[in-house]
Amino acid sequence: MKNPYIEDAKKGLVHTYNRFPVVLEKGEGVYVYDAEGKKYLDFAAGIAVSSLGYGNKEFNDALKAQIDCLIHSSNLYYNTTCGKAAQALLRVTQMDRVFFTNSGTEAIEGALKAARKYAYQKQTGRYEFIAMKDSFHGRSMGALSVTEHEAYRTPFEPLIPGVSFAEYNNLDSVRELVTDRTCAIILEPLQGEGGINTADEAFMKGIRKLCDEEGILMICDEIQCGMGRTGTMFAWQNYGTKPDIMTMAKAIGNGVPVGAFAMTEDVARHSLEPGDHGTTYGGNPFVCAAVAKTVEIFERERLTEHVQEMGAYLTEKLTRLQAACGSITEVRGKGLIQGIRLNKPVAETVQAALREGLLIISARSDVIRLVPPLVIEKEHIDELIEKLKKVL
């Protein structure tokens, strides 16, 4: 029998996604409901976006007030809310300057441009990028150029020249690719789409050192692993390896479409100047109200500490589940971005979970990715484990 909600919901859309047969309508706390009223425990959070969960009154009220005040003004002028959001983000990123974008992909584009402009202005002749295998940085031509996934890339080649790919967590393989034309090294401190791969401390520190020695910029893509998810505000802070440029998006607006790239004063002073880069919507008052309020709630509620506590509990529960359940071969990740590797098709498991009222997503074909709202409590983790037990 055809679901009329699905037939209506898919009309006219370009078929670019293999969507699940679910039509979502509303959210409340850490649960979402479909058009037929079925309730789902949400361990996907709209792909690591809805960190405060759904229906946070303080957040929603801030957005409503901003709508009545000013939604958009363009970047021809300053606006009060953008200033607040910038200060908030710079405080938690420990960076010096920020540029607001409309998505993660655009943050990557901006970061790559800033790195190239830095080299151009300093007349170093550098233009090459080193990226990582299993990386994901987005789907625009620039972001795709540093994304190592053949299926995503091949139909759109040739992409931007000057990119090579090193092995993640293999410092020697990075070193081998360095030339006197290397302008920046870009990596996720924890690879999300690539299967929940956590960077080793020696790898992160080694890259920072290599960049310093060779005059190369380090770009950290924190779009998925940043904003509290690993138990620190940004994942690089677990290692103390401050990047020269970093990108963020997903959770920084708690569901309002906004991204950003931030940089040190040195990069800001020697890279993008008026006319080099821009966006009409980027950093408008509406999205900046979301960013400012999200950061405020994160800090006041000490969400990173909550993530550390919940993350440890989740790891413990998943490890116990692994011992009891033959289909789990590995538990990995950090904080509230964890993966379980299965020895059976993940797609089937995700579908079975939907029937049980649980939203989970995959990362590559063999890993289930758990990226719930950061406000989950132990009882929700217990509920997850109960549901996973049935499904697996």
Ligand SMILES: *Cc1c(COP(=O)(O)O)cnc(C)c1O
């Ligand atoms: C999601 C993601 C992107 C792309 O962000 P969009 O907002 O989808 O454009 C880039 N990098 C990483 C690590 C991501 O997880």
